[in-house]
Amino acid sequence: MFRNVEELVAIAEKEGIQISEVMIRQEMKIHDRSREEVIAQMERNLDVMEKAVHRGIHEEVKSLSGLTGGDGKKLYEYIQSNDTLAGPLMLDAVAKAMATNEVNAAMGTICATPTAGSAGVAPGVLFALKDKLNPTREQMVRFLFTSGAFGFVVANNASISGAAGGCQAEVGSATGMAAAAAVEMAGGTPQQSAEAMAIALKNMLGLVCDPVAGLVEVPCVKRNAAGASGAIVSADLALAGIKSRIPCDEVIDAMYRIGQSMPSALRETAEGGLAATPTGRKYQEKIFGKSAKV
Amino acid sequence: MKYRSVFDIIGPVMIGPSSSHTAGAARIGLVARQLFRAEPAWVSFHLYGSFAKTYQGHGTDVALTGGVLGFDTSDPRITDALNIADTKGMNVSFHEEEAQPDHPNTVKIRLGNGVQELELVGISIGGGKVEITELNGFPLRLSGNHPAILVVHNDRYGAIASVSSHLAKYEVNIGRMEVSRKDVGKEALMVIEMDQNIGEDILKEIEALEHVETVTKINE
Helix, strand or coil, X not given: CCCCHXXXXXXXXXXXXXXXXXXXXXXXXXXXXXXXXXXXXXXXXXXXXXXHHHHHHHCCCCXXXXXXXXXXXXXXXXXXXXXXXXXXXXXXXXXXXXXXXXXXXXCCEEECCCCCCCCCHXXXXXXXXXXXXXXXXXXXXXXXXXXXXXXXXXHHHCCCCHHHHCHHHHHHHHHHHHHHHHHHHCCCCXXXXXXXXXXXXXXXXXXXXXXXXXXXXXXXXXXXXXXXXXXXHHHHHHXXXXXXXXCHHHHHHHXXXXXXXXXXXXXXXXXXXXXHCHHHHHHHHHHXXXXXXX | CCCCCHHHCCCCEEECCCHHHHHHXXXXXXXXXXXXXXXXXXXXXXXXXXXXXXXXXXXXXXXXXXXXXXXXXXXXXXXXXXXXXXXXCCEEEEEECCCCCCCCEEEEEEEECCCCEEEEEEEEEECCXXXXXXECCEEEEECCCCCEEEEEEECCCCHHHHHHHHHHHCCCCEEEEEEEECCCCCEEEEEEEECCCCCHHHHHHHHCCCCEEEEEEECC
16 A cells, blocks of 8 residues: 555556556455456546536525535636636636536535535646546546545545544645646656645645635635646646645645644634634624624 | 555545535544444534535535535535435534544544434545544544455454454455553453455454454445
Protein backbone atom coordinates (compact mmCIF):
# COMPACT_ATOMS: atom_id res chain seq x y z
CA MET A 1 0.00 0.00 0.00
CA PHE A 2 1.40 3.42 -0.90
CA ARG A 3 1.75 5.68 2.14
CA ASN A 4 2.60 8.97 0.51
CA VAL A 5 2.74 10.71 -2.85
CA GLU A 6 6.39 9.85 -3.38
CA GLU A 7 5.60 6.13 -3.10
CA LEU A 8 2.50 6.52 -5.27
CA VAL A 9 4.48 8.15 -8.08
CA ALA A 10 7.34 5.64 -7.67
CA ILE A 11 4.97 2.68 -8.11
CA ALA A 12 3.41 4.25 -11.21
CA GLU A 13 6.81 4.98 -12.76
CA LYS A 14 8.30 1.58 -11.92
CA GLU A 15 5.32 -0.33 -13.33
CA GLY A 16 4.87 2.08 -16.22
CA ILE A 17 1.20 2.66 -15.34
CA GLN A 18 -1.04 5.63 -14.56
CA ILE A 19 -1.82 6.80 -11.02
CA SER A 20 -5.42 5.69 -11.53
CA GLU A 21 -4.23 2.16 -12.30
CA VAL A 22 -2.15 2.07 -9.09
CA MET A 23 -5.28 3.02 -7.14
CA ILE A 24 -7.47 0.46 -8.92
CA ARG A 25 -4.96 -2.35 -8.30
CA GLN A 26 -4.57 -1.43 -4.63
CA GLU A 27 -8.34 -1.37 -4.14
CA MET A 28 -8.65 -4.82 -5.76
CA LYS A 29 -5.85 -6.27 -3.65
CA ILE A 30 -6.74 -4.87 -0.23
CA HIS A 31 -10.46 -5.50 -0.46
CA ASP A 32 -10.23 -8.71 -2.49
CA ARG A 33 -12.55 -7.41 -5.20
CA SER A 34 -12.54 -7.87 -8.96
CA ARG A 35 -11.62 -5.08 -11.36
CA GLU A 36 -15.19 -5.09 -12.67
CA GLU A 37 -16.65 -4.55 -9.18
CA VAL A 38 -14.29 -1.71 -8.33
CA ILE A 39 -14.82 0.05 -11.67
CA ALA A 40 -18.60 -0.42 -11.48
CA GLN A 41 -18.79 1.15 -8.02
CA MET A 42 -16.82 4.18 -9.17
CA GLU A 43 -19.01 4.45 -12.25
CA ARG A 44 -22.07 4.65 -10.00
CA ASN A 45 -20.39 7.52 -8.14
CA LEU A 46 -19.71 9.19 -11.49
CA ASP A 47 -23.41 8.85 -12.38
CA VAL A 48 -24.41 10.54 -9.10
CA MET A 49 -22.01 13.40 -9.83
CA GLU A 50 -23.30 13.82 -13.36
CA LYS A 51 -26.91 13.99 -12.16
CA ALA A 52 -26.04 16.54 -9.47
CA VAL A 53 -24.18 18.74 -12.00
CA HIS A 54 -27.05 18.49 -14.46
CA ARG A 55 -29.63 19.33 -11.83
CA GLY A 56 -27.65 22.28 -10.49
CA ILE A 57 -27.09 23.99 -13.84
CA HIS A 58 -30.61 23.42 -15.19
CA GLU A 59 -32.90 23.60 -12.17
CA GLU A 60 -33.60 26.48 -9.83
CA VAL A 61 -32.14 24.76 -6.74
CA LYS A 62 -32.73 26.44 -3.36
CA SER A 63 -31.47 25.46 0.08
CA LEU A 64 -33.88 25.34 3.03
CA SER A 65 -32.27 28.42 4.55
CA GLY A 66 -32.52 30.29 1.25
CA LEU A 67 -28.89 31.36 1.52
CA THR A 68 -27.74 29.56 -1.61
CA GLY A 69 -29.03 28.17 -4.88
CA GLY A 70 -29.31 29.19 -8.50
CA ASP A 71 -25.85 30.73 -8.91
CA GLY A 72 -24.41 27.75 -10.77
CA LYS A 73 -27.29 27.99 -13.21
CA LYS A 74 -26.87 31.75 -13.50
CA LEU A 75 -23.18 31.42 -14.33
CA TYR A 76 -23.84 28.59 -16.78
CA GLU A 77 -26.34 30.72 -18.67
CA TYR A 78 -23.98 33.73 -18.62
CA ILE A 79 -21.24 31.64 -20.28
CA GLN A 80 -23.58 30.59 -23.11
CA SER A 81 -24.37 34.12 -24.18
CA ASN A 82 -21.36 36.23 -23.24
CA ASP A 83 -17.74 36.75 -24.18
CA THR A 84 -16.39 36.02 -20.69
CA LEU A 85 -13.13 37.22 -19.18
CA ALA A 86 -11.92 33.87 -17.85
CA GLY A 87 -12.98 31.84 -20.88
CA PRO A 88 -15.61 29.15 -21.31
CA LEU A 89 -13.76 26.06 -20.01
CA MET A 90 -12.66 27.67 -16.76
CA LEU A 91 -16.10 29.10 -16.03
CA ASP A 92 -17.82 25.88 -17.07
CA ALA A 93 -15.82 24.10 -14.34
CA VAL A 94 -16.73 26.81 -11.86
CA ALA A 95 -20.43 26.73 -12.74
CA LYS A 96 -20.59 22.95 -12.41
CA ALA A 97 -18.69 23.01 -9.11
CA MET A 98 -21.08 25.58 -7.69
CA ALA A 99 -24.08 23.71 -9.07
CA THR A 100 -23.02 20.53 -7.28
CA ASN A 101 -22.59 22.32 -3.99
CA GLU A 102 -25.92 24.04 -4.32
CA VAL A 103 -27.57 20.65 -4.81
CA ASN A 104 -25.71 19.47 -1.70
CA ALA A 105 -26.87 22.46 0.34
CA ALA A 106 -30.45 21.72 -0.76
CA MET A 107 -30.10 18.24 0.81
CA GLY A 108 -29.93 16.69 -2.65
CA THR A 109 -27.96 13.56 -3.51
CA ILE A 110 -24.23 14.01 -4.12
CA CYS A 111 -21.02 12.01 -3.89
CA ALA A 112 -18.61 13.25 -1.22
CA THR A 113 -15.30 14.11 -2.94
CA PRO A 114 -13.57 13.94 -0.48
CA THR A 115 -16.32 15.56 1.62
CA ALA A 116 -19.78 16.94 0.91
CA GLY A 117 -18.69 20.54 1.52
CA SER A 118 -16.01 20.13 -1.14
CA ALA A 119 -18.04 17.85 -3.42
CA GLY A 120 -18.18 20.33 -6.31
CA VAL A 121 -14.51 20.75 -7.18
CA ALA A 122 -13.67 17.38 -8.77
CA PRO A 123 -16.94 16.96 -10.73
CA GLY A 124 -16.76 20.60 -11.83
CA VAL A 125 -13.30 20.12 -13.31
CA LEU A 126 -14.13 16.69 -14.73
CA PHE A 127 -17.30 17.68 -16.55
CA ALA A 128 -15.68 20.83 -17.92
CA LEU A 129 -12.72 18.85 -19.28
CA LYS A 130 -15.13 16.35 -20.78
CA ASP A 131 -16.13 18.81 -23.50
CA LYS A 132 -12.54 19.69 -24.34
CA LEU A 133 -10.75 16.33 -24.10
CA ASN A 134 -13.64 14.03 -25.14
CA PRO A 135 -12.65 11.26 -22.70
CA THR A 136 -14.19 7.80 -22.79
CA ARG A 137 -16.43 6.81 -19.88
CA GLU A 138 -13.53 4.72 -18.58
CA GLN A 139 -11.18 7.71 -18.66
CA MET A 140 -13.72 9.70 -16.65
CA VAL A 141 -13.87 6.92 -14.09
CA ARG A 142 -10.07 6.95 -14.02
CA PHE A 143 -10.13 10.67 -13.24
CA LEU A 144 -11.94 9.75 -10.02
CA PHE A 145 -9.46 7.01 -9.12
CA THR A 146 -6.56 9.44 -9.60
CA SER A 147 -8.36 12.03 -7.46
CA GLY A 148 -9.00 9.33 -4.91
CA ALA A 149 -5.36 8.23 -4.83
CA PHE A 150 -4.17 11.70 -3.86
CA GLY A 151 -7.05 12.19 -1.45
CA PHE A 152 -6.19 8.86 0.13
CA VAL A 153 -2.71 10.15 0.96
CA VAL A 154 -4.06 13.41 2.40
CA ALA A 155 -6.71 11.63 4.49
CA ASN A 156 -4.17 9.25 6.00
CA ASN A 157 -1.31 11.70 6.53
CA ALA A 158 -3.21 14.90 7.29
CA SER A 159 -6.98 15.37 7.34
CA ILE A 160 -9.98 15.87 5.08
CA SER A 161 -12.17 17.21 7.88
CA GLY A 162 -13.00 20.91 8.20
CA ALA A 163 -13.61 20.43 11.92
CA ALA A 164 -10.11 19.02 12.29
CA GLY A 165 -8.13 21.00 9.70
CA GLY A 166 -10.19 23.87 8.31
CA CYS A 167 -11.38 24.41 4.73
CA GLN A 168 -7.85 23.80 3.43
CA ALA A 169 -8.42 20.15 4.43
CA GLU A 170 -11.68 19.99 2.44
CA VAL A 171 -11.71 22.34 -0.56
CA GLY A 172 -7.89 22.50 -0.42
CA SER A 173 -7.61 18.72 -0.67
CA ALA A 174 -10.30 18.55 -3.36
CA THR A 175 -8.47 21.19 -5.42
CA GLY A 176 -5.22 19.25 -5.27
CA MET A 177 -6.99 16.00 -6.11
CA ALA A 178 -8.76 17.50 -9.12
CA ALA A 179 -5.58 19.19 -10.37
CA ALA A 180 -3.66 15.90 -10.23
CA ALA A 181 -6.45 14.04 -12.03
CA ALA A 182 -6.76 16.75 -14.69
CA VAL A 183 -3.06 16.33 -15.47
CA GLU A 184 -3.47 12.60 -16.00
CA MET A 185 -6.51 13.08 -18.23
CA ALA A 186 -4.62 15.63 -20.30
CA GLY A 187 -1.77 13.17 -20.85
CA GLY A 188 0.71 14.35 -18.19
CA THR A 189 3.05 12.12 -16.21
CA PRO A 190 2.50 10.80 -12.65
CA GLN A 191 5.16 13.21 -11.39
CA GLN A 192 3.36 16.11 -13.09
CA SER A 193 0.18 15.04 -11.28
CA ALA A 194 2.10 15.28 -8.01
CA GLU A 195 3.40 18.75 -8.95
CA ALA A 196 -0.13 19.90 -9.78
CA MET A 197 -1.41 18.59 -6.45
CA ALA A 198 1.39 20.38 -4.59
CA ILE A 199 0.86 23.68 -6.42
CA ALA A 200 -2.91 23.57 -5.96
CA LEU A 201 -2.78 22.72 -2.26
CA LYS A 202 -0.09 25.31 -1.54
CA ASN A 203 -2.46 28.01 -2.73
CA MET A 204 -5.16 26.81 -0.34
CA LEU A 205 -3.00 26.60 2.80
CA GLY A 206 -4.42 28.41 5.79
CA LEU A 207 -7.96 28.49 4.47
CA VAL A 208 -10.31 28.42 7.46
CA CYS A 209 -13.69 26.74 7.86
CA ASP A 210 -16.10 29.49 8.91
CA PRO A 211 -19.58 28.56 7.65
CA VAL A 212 -22.24 31.19 8.22
CA ALA A 213 -24.89 29.84 10.62
CA GLY A 214 -23.01 26.56 10.54
CA LEU A 215 -24.51 25.78 7.15
CA VAL A 216 -22.55 24.20 4.30
CA GLU A 217 -23.49 27.14 2.07
CA VAL A 218 -21.69 30.43 2.67
CA PRO A 219 -18.82 30.55 1.79
CA CYS A 220 -18.65 26.86 0.79
CA VAL A 221 -20.32 27.17 -2.61
CA LYS A 222 -17.97 29.91 -3.80
CA ARG A 223 -14.93 28.22 -2.24
CA ASN A 224 -15.75 25.30 -4.52
CA ALA A 225 -15.74 27.79 -7.38
CA ALA A 226 -12.26 28.96 -6.36
CA GLY A 227 -11.16 25.35 -5.98
CA ALA A 228 -12.27 24.34 -9.47
CA SER A 229 -10.52 27.28 -11.11
CA GLY A 230 -7.40 26.78 -9.00
CA ALA A 231 -7.26 23.12 -9.98
CA ILE A 232 -7.29 23.91 -13.70
CA VAL A 233 -4.63 26.60 -13.37
CA SER A 234 -2.42 24.30 -11.27
CA ALA A 235 -2.83 21.48 -13.80
CA ASP A 236 -1.74 23.78 -16.61
CA LEU A 237 1.27 24.95 -14.60
CA ALA A 238 2.35 21.36 -14.05
CA LEU A 239 1.73 20.44 -17.70
CA ALA A 240 3.93 23.38 -18.68
CA GLY A 241 6.74 21.69 -16.76
CA ILE A 242 6.64 24.00 -13.75
CA LYS A 243 7.59 22.29 -10.50
CA SER A 244 6.67 22.93 -6.89
CA ARG A 245 9.78 23.85 -4.94
CA ILE A 246 8.28 22.14 -1.89
CA PRO A 247 7.58 18.44 -2.57
CA CYS A 248 3.93 17.37 -2.49
CA ASP A 249 4.24 15.27 0.68
CA GLU A 250 5.77 18.18 2.56
CA VAL A 251 2.95 20.47 1.42
CA ILE A 252 0.44 17.93 2.75
CA ASP A 253 2.36 17.79 6.02
CA ALA A 254 2.37 21.60 6.23
CA MET A 255 -1.40 21.61 5.68
CA TYR A 256 -1.79 19.17 8.56
CA ARG A 257 0.33 21.24 10.95
CA ILE A 258 -1.45 24.47 9.98
CA GLY A 259 -4.76 22.75 10.70
CA GLN A 260 -3.56 21.65 14.11
CA SER A 261 -2.60 25.18 15.06
CA MET A 262 -5.89 26.67 13.84
CA PRO A 263 -8.11 27.89 16.66
CA SER A 264 -11.35 25.99 17.16
CA ALA A 265 -13.35 29.12 16.18
CA LEU A 266 -12.06 28.64 12.63
CA ARG A 267 -12.69 24.92 12.39
CA GLU A 268 -16.35 24.42 11.51
CA THR A 269 -17.80 25.76 14.75
CA ALA A 270 -19.40 28.83 13.14
CA GLU A 271 -17.79 30.97 15.85
CA GLY A 272 -15.22 32.89 13.81
CA GLY A 273 -14.38 34.30 10.39
CA LEU A 274 -17.30 35.02 8.07
CA ALA A 275 -19.72 33.35 10.50
CA ALA A 276 -18.83 35.97 13.13
CA THR A 277 -19.32 39.01 10.86
CA PRO A 278 -22.34 41.25 11.61
CA THR A 279 -24.08 40.02 8.46
CA GLY A 280 -23.14 36.42 9.17
CA ARG A 281 -24.67 36.74 12.64
CA LYS A 282 -27.76 38.35 11.18
CA TYR A 283 -28.32 35.37 8.88
CA GLN A 284 -27.78 33.07 11.83
CA GLU A 285 -30.52 34.81 13.82
CA LYS A 286 -32.86 34.99 10.88
CA ILE A 287 -32.54 31.27 10.18
CA PHE A 288 -32.48 29.82 13.68
CA GLY A 289 -33.98 32.60 15.77
CA LYS A 290 -32.36 34.63 18.51
CA SER A 291 -32.30 31.67 20.88
CA ALA A 292 -29.81 29.84 18.70
CA LYS A 293 -26.41 29.39 20.26
CA VAL A 294 -23.11 29.93 18.44
CA MET B 1 -3.98 3.89 8.32
CA LYS B 2 -7.42 5.26 9.04
CA TYR B 3 -8.64 5.27 5.44
CA ARG B 4 -8.23 2.01 3.56
CA SER B 5 -10.42 2.39 0.50
CA VAL B 6 -10.61 4.83 -2.41
CA PHE B 7 -14.36 4.86 -1.77
CA ASP B 8 -13.72 6.48 1.62
CA ILE B 9 -12.39 9.41 -0.44
CA ILE B 10 -14.64 9.33 -3.53
CA GLY B 11 -17.83 8.62 -1.60
CA PRO B 12 -20.12 8.03 0.08
CA VAL B 13 -23.10 8.83 -2.11
CA MET B 14 -25.17 10.78 0.33
CA ILE B 15 -27.91 13.25 1.05
CA GLY B 16 -26.28 16.65 1.71
CA PRO B 17 -25.13 18.89 3.15
CA SER B 18 -22.15 17.62 5.20
CA SER B 19 -20.17 14.39 4.98
CA SER B 20 -19.01 14.61 8.58
CA HIS B 21 -22.10 16.21 10.12
CA THR B 22 -24.78 14.54 7.99
CA ALA B 23 -23.47 11.30 6.43
CA GLY B 24 -21.14 10.50 9.35
CA ALA B 25 -23.89 11.26 11.85
CA ALA B 26 -26.31 8.98 10.00
CA ARG B 27 -23.73 6.19 10.06
CA ILE B 28 -23.18 6.50 13.82
CA GLY B 29 -26.95 6.43 14.35
CA LEU B 30 -27.21 3.36 12.13
CA VAL B 31 -24.51 1.52 14.10
CA ALA B 32 -26.44 2.29 17.31
CA ARG B 33 -29.59 0.88 15.73
CA GLN B 34 -27.83 -2.27 14.55
CA LEU B 35 -26.33 -2.86 17.99
CA PHE B 36 -29.66 -2.30 19.69
CA ARG B 37 -31.33 -4.75 17.27
CA ALA B 38 -34.76 -3.17 17.73
CA GLU B 39 -36.59 0.10 17.22
CA PRO B 40 -36.01 2.09 20.42
CA ALA B 41 -38.84 3.84 22.24
CA TRP B 42 -36.58 6.73 23.11
CA VAL B 43 -33.20 8.09 22.09
CA SER B 44 -31.13 10.96 23.43
CA PHE B 45 -28.25 12.49 21.54
CA HIS B 46 -25.49 14.26 23.47
CA LEU B 47 -23.54 16.50 21.12
CA TYR B 48 -19.97 17.70 21.68
CA GLY B 49 -17.61 20.14 19.95
CA SER B 50 -18.53 21.16 16.41
CA PHE B 51 -21.53 18.81 16.52
CA ALA B 52 -22.94 20.81 19.46
CA LYS B 53 -22.34 24.15 17.75
CA THR B 54 -23.65 23.45 14.27
CA TYR B 55 -25.94 20.42 14.41
CA GLN B 56 -29.07 22.23 13.23
CA GLY B 57 -27.40 23.86 10.25
CA HIS B 58 -25.80 20.66 9.03
CA GLY B 59 -28.87 18.51 9.50
CA THR B 60 -26.95 16.46 12.09
CA ASP B 61 -30.16 16.08 14.10
CA VAL B 62 -32.17 14.61 11.22
CA ALA B 63 -29.22 12.45 10.15
CA LEU B 64 -28.64 10.94 13.59
CA THR B 65 -32.34 10.24 13.93
CA GLY B 66 -32.49 8.80 10.41
CA GLY B 67 -29.63 6.44 11.28
CA VAL B 68 -31.41 5.27 14.42
CA LEU B 69 -34.48 4.66 12.24
CA GLY B 70 -32.30 2.40 10.09
CA PHE B 71 -31.76 4.74 7.10
CA ASP B 72 -28.52 4.68 5.12
CA THR B 73 -26.59 7.87 4.14
CA SER B 74 -28.16 7.98 0.67
CA ASP B 75 -31.75 7.36 1.85
CA PRO B 76 -33.87 10.43 0.98
CA ARG B 77 -36.13 9.67 3.98
CA ILE B 78 -33.31 11.13 6.13
CA THR B 79 -34.56 14.65 5.42
CA ASP B 80 -37.89 13.76 7.04
CA ALA B 81 -36.47 11.63 9.88
CA LEU B 82 -37.68 13.80 12.78
CA ASN B 83 -41.28 13.64 11.53
CA ILE B 84 -41.03 9.91 10.88
CA ALA B 85 -39.72 9.32 14.43
CA ASP B 86 -42.55 11.45 15.75
CA THR B 87 -45.15 9.45 13.82
CA LYS B 88 -43.70 6.25 15.24
CA GLY B 89 -43.97 7.67 18.75
CA MET B 90 -40.20 7.62 19.26
CA ASN B 91 -39.07 10.15 21.85
CA VAL B 92 -36.04 12.01 20.46
CA SER B 93 -34.02 14.58 22.40
CA PHE B 94 -30.86 16.58 21.75
CA HIS B 95 -28.43 17.90 24.35
CA GLU B 96 -25.62 20.34 23.64
CA GLU B 97 -22.70 19.44 25.90
CA GLU B 98 -20.04 21.90 27.01
CA ALA B 99 -17.24 19.40 27.69
CA GLN B 100 -14.31 19.44 25.24
CA PRO B 101 -14.09 16.06 23.51
CA ASP B 102 -10.90 14.48 22.10
CA HIS B 103 -12.40 14.76 18.62
CA PRO B 104 -14.42 17.82 17.53
CA ASN B 105 -17.28 15.76 16.05
CA THR B 106 -18.38 13.58 18.94
CA VAL B 107 -21.83 12.28 19.85
CA LYS B 108 -22.98 10.07 22.70
CA ILE B 109 -26.17 8.17 21.88
CA ARG B 110 -28.34 6.64 24.56
CA LEU B 111 -31.31 4.65 23.43
CA GLY B 112 -33.72 2.21 24.97
CA ASN B 113 -37.14 0.73 25.36
CA GLY B 114 -38.83 -0.82 28.38
CA VAL B 115 -36.58 -3.88 28.18
CA GLN B 116 -33.04 -2.76 27.40
CA GLU B 117 -30.80 0.28 27.08
CA LEU B 118 -27.64 0.98 25.14
CA GLU B 119 -25.08 3.75 25.20
CA LEU B 120 -22.40 4.39 22.62
CA VAL B 121 -19.99 7.17 21.74
CA GLY B 122 -19.15 7.80 18.11
CA ILE B 123 -16.89 10.23 16.28
CA SER B 124 -17.13 11.43 12.70
CA ILE B 125 -13.57 11.76 11.45
CA GLY B 126 -14.20 13.26 7.99
CA GLY B 127 -15.53 12.36 4.57
CA GLY B 128 -18.38 10.36 6.09
CA LYS B 129 -16.08 7.96 7.91
CA VAL B 130 -16.88 7.20 11.55
CA GLU B 131 -15.48 5.37 14.52
CA ILE B 132 -17.28 4.04 17.55
CA THR B 133 -15.12 4.80 20.56
CA GLU B 134 -17.19 3.55 23.46
CA LEU B 135 -19.97 0.99 23.97
CA ASN B 136 -21.77 0.63 27.29
CA GLY B 137 -18.69 1.97 29.05
CA PHE B 138 -16.19 -0.16 27.11
CA PRO B 139 -13.61 1.84 25.17
CA LEU B 140 -13.27 0.51 21.62
CA ARG B 141 -12.41 1.35 18.03
CA LEU B 142 -14.91 0.30 15.41
CA SER B 143 -14.78 1.85 11.96
CA GLY B 144 -18.26 0.75 10.89
CA ASN B 145 -16.85 0.06 7.41
CA HIS B 146 -16.45 -3.68 7.76
CA PRO B 147 -18.76 -6.42 8.93
CA ALA B 148 -18.05 -6.82 12.62
CA ILE B 149 -19.21 -8.76 15.63
CA LEU B 150 -19.19 -7.67 19.24
CA VAL B 151 -18.80 -10.52 21.70
CA VAL B 152 -19.57 -9.92 25.37
CA HIS B 153 -17.86 -12.66 27.34
CA ASN B 154 -16.32 -13.53 30.67
CA ASP B 155 -12.67 -12.69 31.09
CA ARG B 156 -11.34 -16.30 31.17
CA TYR B 157 -8.42 -18.00 29.43
CA GLY B 158 -9.37 -19.68 26.17
CA ALA B 159 -12.44 -17.51 25.53
CA ILE B 160 -10.74 -15.47 22.81
CA ALA B 161 -9.10 -18.51 21.22
CA SER B 162 -12.38 -20.41 21.07
CA VAL B 163 -14.12 -17.56 19.23
CA SER B 164 -11.29 -16.95 16.76
CA SER B 165 -10.76 -20.63 16.01
CA HIS B 166 -14.50 -20.97 15.44
CA LEU B 167 -14.32 -18.22 12.83
CA ALA B 168 -11.28 -19.90 11.29
CA LYS B 169 -13.27 -23.13 10.96
CA TYR B 170 -15.66 -21.27 8.62
CA GLU B 171 -12.75 -19.64 6.77
CA VAL B 172 -13.71 -16.18 8.02
CA ASN B 173 -10.73 -13.84 8.02
CA ILE B 174 -10.32 -11.37 10.90
CA GLY B 175 -9.20 -7.93 9.69
CA ARG B 176 -8.89 -6.34 13.11
CA MET B 177 -9.60 -7.43 16.66
CA GLU B 178 -9.73 -5.65 19.96
CA VAL B 179 -10.25 -6.97 23.46
CA SER B 180 -11.17 -4.99 26.55
CA ARG B 181 -12.49 -5.80 30.02
CA LYS B 182 -13.93 -4.00 32.97
CA ASP B 183 -11.64 -5.83 35.41
CA VAL B 184 -9.65 -9.07 35.69
CA GLY B 185 -12.02 -12.02 35.54
CA LYS B 186 -15.08 -9.79 34.97
CA GLU B 187 -17.21 -8.86 31.96
CA ALA B 188 -15.18 -8.40 28.80
CA LEU B 189 -15.74 -7.40 25.18
CA MET B 190 -14.24 -8.60 21.91
CA VAL B 191 -14.58 -6.45 18.81
CA ILE B 192 -13.86 -8.42 15.67
CA GLU B 193 -13.85 -6.83 12.22
CA MET B 194 -14.02 -9.36 9.42
CA ASP B 195 -13.58 -9.37 5.66
CA GLN B 196 -16.95 -11.00 5.05
CA ASN B 197 -20.39 -11.26 6.60
CA ILE B 198 -21.26 -14.30 8.66
CA GLY B 199 -24.64 -15.96 8.97
CA GLU B 200 -26.97 -16.23 11.95
CA ASP B 201 -26.11 -19.90 12.39
CA ILE B 202 -22.43 -19.12 13.02
CA LEU B 203 -23.44 -16.37 15.44
CA LYS B 204 -25.59 -18.81 17.42
CA GLU B 205 -22.73 -21.29 17.56
CA ILE B 206 -20.38 -18.63 18.92
CA GLU B 207 -22.98 -17.53 21.42
CA ALA B 208 -23.18 -21.13 22.67
CA LEU B 209 -19.43 -21.29 23.36
CA GLU B 210 -18.26 -21.46 26.96
CA HIS B 211 -17.73 -18.05 28.61
CA VAL B 212 -19.54 -16.21 25.81
CA GLU B 213 -22.57 -14.15 26.85
CA THR B 214 -23.92 -12.39 23.76
CA VAL B 215 -22.87 -11.87 20.16
CA THR B 216 -24.04 -8.90 18.09
CA LYS B 217 -23.43 -8.54 14.38
CA ILE B 218 -22.91 -5.23 12.61
CA ASN B 219 -23.15 -5.37 8.85
CA GLU B 220 -21.31 -3.12 6.49
